[in-house]
Amino acid sequence: MINVKVLARIGAEKYYTEVTAGKNRIFTDEPVAQGGQNKGLNPFELLAASLATCTAATLRMYIDRKGWHVPEIDVEVDMHNYPQSKNTIFMRKISYAQAVLEGDQLERLHHIADACPIHKILQGNMEINTVFIEGKS
Helix, strand or coil: CCCCCCEEEECCCCCCEEEEECCEEEEECCCHHHCCCCCCECHHHHHHHHHHHHHHHHHHHHHHHHCCCCCCCEEEEEEEEECCCCEEEEEEEEECCCCCCCHHHHHHHHHHHCCCHHHHHHHCCCCCCCCCCCCCC
């Protein structure tokens, strides 16, 4: 089981949000066209970034364990969300820069990319439970 706790705090500055997870912090925002100031990733970009970064890290771990010479891995994710049909399509493009990989290595890496934990979460069953807390004491 993996347990993650994240706090998102937004003040009066429209849509600029501080996100804290343990000792780490990032900032998110909305694009100017949505009333934000574009000072950080928007929530959709953050979701796509989760898939991209998890895929890259999973591939790096496997490649390093195998001792293959792959100096750089690029993972680009295009996310297309269709709210009316409640469908979302992630297009993931993976490249290994100048690395020379053979067919069986590439086939294995394709399998490993799909083993990324975020990929598994996005394809699995999800449940969102919400508790509203009235005021702070």
